[in-house]
Amino acid sequence: MLPEQGRVIDLRAAEALRLQAQGATREAALRYASVVFPESMSAAIALGQRFLDTAAEAAAKYGDDASLAMDGLHWGAACDPSVVRDGLTFSKHIRQFHERMNISPTPALLEVPGYFKGSPWTVIGHEAEVQWPMRSERLDYELELGWVVGRQAHNITPEVARSYLFGVTIFNDFSARDLQGNEFAIGMGPTKSKDFAYGIGPWITTIDEFPRLDNIRMSVRVNGETWGEGDTSEMLWTPEELIAYVSLGDHAQPGDVIGSGTMGNGSALELGRSVKPGDVIELDVSGVGVLRNRIAKRAQETWWPERRRPFM
Amino acid sequence: MLPEQGRVIDLRAAEALRLQAQGATREAALRYASVVFPESMSAAIALGQRFLDTAAEAAAKYGDDASLAMDGLHWGAACDPSVVRDGLTFSKHIRQFHERMNISPTPALLEVPGYFKGSPWTVIGHEAEVQWPMRSERLDYELELGWVVGRQAHNITPEVARSYLFGVTIFNDFSARDLQGNEFAIGMGPTKSKDFAYGIGPWITTIDEFPRLDNIRMSVRVNGETWGEGDTSEMLWTPEELIAYVSLGDHAQPGDVIGSGTMGNGSALELGRSVKPGDVIELDVSGVGVLRNRIAKRAQETWWPERRRPFM
Structure with missing residues (x-):
């Protein structure tokens, strides 16, 4: 999230770009990125430090390339609690x-x-x-x-x-x-x-x-x-x-x-x-x-x- | 379940046997059977009629080959409710x-x-x-x-x-x-x-x-x-x-x-x-x-x- 800039980062896209730059195929990059940045926020949080570290690295390297304007976004709930x-x-x-x-x-x-x-x-x-x-x-x-x-x-x-x-x-x-x-x-x-x-x-x-x-x-x-x-x-x-x-x-x-x-x-x-x-x-x-x-x-x-x- | 006979049917195994008899490879048969008979009972029930029909057919054809004695089984909960x-x-x-x-x-x-x-x-x-x-x-x-x-x-x-x-x-x-x-x-x-x-x-x-x-x-x-x-x-x-x-x-x-x-x-x-x-x-x-x-x-x-x- 870059709320002060009115933008958000599509972390899955950023991570896929980073992996492709390191030689991964597009399919493998997307498959990996979908596991680290799944639809479920609970599943992401359950990955622990790997989720946080990958998010920081992907955002730092490819955040600009994978950012979107906040205006017009459809918002899901910030997380999907089991209870x-x-x-x-x-x-x-x-x-x-x-x-x-x-x-x-x-x-x-x-x-x-x-x-x-x-x-x-x-x-x-x-x-x-x-x-x-x-x-x-x-x-x-x-x-x-x-x-x-x-x-x-x-x-x-x-x-x-x-x-x-x-x-x-x-x-x-x-x-x-x-x-x-x-x-x-x-x-x-x-x-x-x-x-x-x-x-x-x-x-x-x-x-x-x-x-x-x-x-x-x-x-x-x-x-x-x-x-x-x-x-x-x-x-x-x-x-x-x-x-x-x-x-x-x-x-x-x-x-x-x-x-x-x-x-x-x-x-x-x-x-x-x-x-x-x-x-x-x-x-x-x-x-x-x-x-x-x-x-x-x-x-x-x-x-x-x-x-x-x-x-x- | 065949409680009156003291036996249960491993439906995933029965369905895999049935598919293999129809020409499926072992890997494909297990992959399919794991989707219809997943670990989660809620996921199985969510499949609706396909789950029930497949269970009936697999049990009828390969129930005997895939049955286990109830004695000594480890029981999970009968289902895994979300709430x-x-x-x-x-x-x-x-x-x-x-x-x-x-x-x-x-x-x-x-x-x-x-x-x-x-x-x-x-x-x-x-x-x-x-x-x-x-x-x-x-x-x-x-x-x-x-x-x-x-x-x-x-x-x-x-x-x-x-x-x-x-x-x-x-x-x-x-x-x-x-x-x-x-x-x-x-x-x-x-x-x-x-x-x-x-x-x-x-x-x-x-x-x-x-x-x-x-x-x-x-x-x-x-x-x-x-x-x-x-x-x-x-x-x-x-x-x-x-x-x-x-x-x-x-x-x-x-x-x-x-x-x-x-x-x-x-x-x-x-x-x-x-x-x-x-x-x-x-x-x-x-x-x-x-x-x-x-x-x-x-x-x-x-x-x-x-x-x-x-x-x-």
């Missing part, structure tokens, strides 16, 4: 969320880092439209960072967690606020209130560009107007603690995304507002960039379950 | 669970089918050991069916849901009961209370062998003693409703497993009991078979988060 996980770590958001909902926060929040799991099949990228969730009248965004896992992590400790991070992306945890009531009450975690769109992008900034993770500035704009801003300083649980906790008993995979949780003032709910079809949501994160998504029109609804009669 | 989902559909279990926990069921259970999402990276197969979850003193099993999705499903209705089912397997939703308290209170769904082992197997019975889904008999044995038995008749939500609901906004994939939810008397919790290291849990489902797992010894614990001080 979407999303934490709850910013104290200010937790406080304001509970005040707005007029409920007391459970003491359980102080015991363990809460997180939910989302469907990886509703991940969308930069500039993609957000499908309006069925039966909802109250749609919201959530301003978050996405911690991108770099290596398989199982039962790790916070002390080593940073070395398991590949990079940082922007994560918009779109939420249907009116569907959350039943889902909270059932206690099995969000389903239809979240599994319609997770915005991830526009790209990933590698972790070496973030000497600290507690001073990243973020803001959200709706139709160009700033609705919230802040930074990552007020954390109940550190990113390292969240990642280590995720790894307990479970296995985080290269390319998995763990949402930081919503920043204070990072949701419209905290402001008593919501968004509507056609609105453009921009999440702006210093050191990463801007993730922009438009809310789609409502679609025809197909089916919704019929309420059951009490059985006890 | 584990697990519902809550049996009224009797819901009633007994709430009576035992001394809590009232939320009316939200009558509004929409509840389900949670589990990590696909903790799926285990028949005869695999169940890792003891950190910080837990109270481990349980849950007797469930696993509905195996056959085709991509998005916004489908219950009327067509059966045609999206590939088959039925057995699902053991192992649960750390003492970790569930904090996780229910946080409301983001189960994490460490569930994401350590989902037993799926021993195999999948294709859906054509189940004319009805509401009269399947099930039982659970612990160390050979029957602890619970029943059938699928008392459902709050039908399998078709659960699958259709999962597909709303989200995308179910071939090979995904949707747990039916625990059967009445299908957990030790309902009996005031729990299981201990070394116990052998067998789930027996008519028309499928027996899924057997042993509870492992406790392992050394690495790290657990430190409780936070109240911040509001």
Whole structure:
């Protein structure tokens, strides 16, 4: 990515050019380049240092020859996590969320880092439209960072967690606020209130560009107007603690995304507002960039379950 | 599978033999057979009718030549879901669970089918050991069916849901009961209370062998003693409703497993009991078979988060 120049590098093309200059046939060069720079970002990250080294070398030698204008590009999601996980770590958001909902926060929040799991099949990228969730009248965004896992992590400790991070992306945890009531009450975690769109992008900034993770500035704009801003300083649980906790008993995979949780003032709910079809949501994160998504029109609804009669 | 003969068919080998008899080279025959019968069951199911037809033909012609004794086999999980989902559909279990926990069921259970999402990276197969979850003193099993999705499903209705089912397997939703308290209170769904082992197997019975889904008999044995038995008749939500609901906004994939939810008397919790290291849990489902797992010894614990001080 060369965002400051308005250009991106087609790494697969750059690497193929480099190999051909070293004597490879075009077919062999493309075959090799497709393995190091596959369609799946998770597969690329899983290659570890070979992926990063080859990217740096290819970009340095043939980046100019293989660069494209950013304008007019079609953006995929910045990565393709096997599992979407999303934490709850910013104290200010937790406080304001509970005040707005007029409920007391459970003491359980102080015991363990809460997180939910989302469907990886509703991940969308930069500039993609957000499908309006069925039966909802109250749609919201959530301003978050996405911690991108770099290596398989199982039962790790916070002390080593940073070395398991590949990079940082922007994560918009779109939420249907009116569907959350039943889902909270059932206690099995969000389903239809979240599994319609997770915005991830526009790209990933590698972790070496973030000497600290507690001073990243973020803001959200709706139709160009700033609705919230802040930074990552007020954390109940550190990113390292969240990642280590995720790894307990479970296995985080290269390319998995763990949402930081919503920043204070990072949701419209905290402001008593919501968004509507056609609105453009921009999440702006210093050191990463801007993730922009438009809310789609409502679609025809197909089916919704019929309420059951009490059985006890 | 030829469980009644104590044998299984290596379908890849059978198909390779069949192709070679028709003139294919050994290499080409194995290459083709590996595509139709890949390591991933999800990838096989995604091939649709070609997978089923080829399996039937290969088994009919070369099944005997390519069969193996079941004794001594190493079992993988019956499938490799991209997402584990697990519902809550049996009224009797819901009633007994709430009576035992001394809590009232939320009316939200009558509004929409509840389900949670589990990590696909903790799926285990028949005869695999169940890792003891950190910080837990109270481990349980849950007797469930696993509905195996056959085709991509998005916004489908219950009327067509059966045609999206590939088959039925057995699902053991192992649960750390003492970790569930904090996780229910946080409301983001189960994490460490569930994401350590989902037993799926021993195999999948294709859906054509189940004319009805509401009269399947099930039982659970612990160390050979029957602890619970029943059938699928008392459902709050039908399998078709659960699958259709999962597909709303989200995308179910071939090979995904949707747990039916625990059967009445299908957990030790309902009996005031729990299981201990070394116990052998067998789930027996008519028309499928027996899924057997042993509870492992406790392992050394690495790290657990430190409780936070109240911040509001």
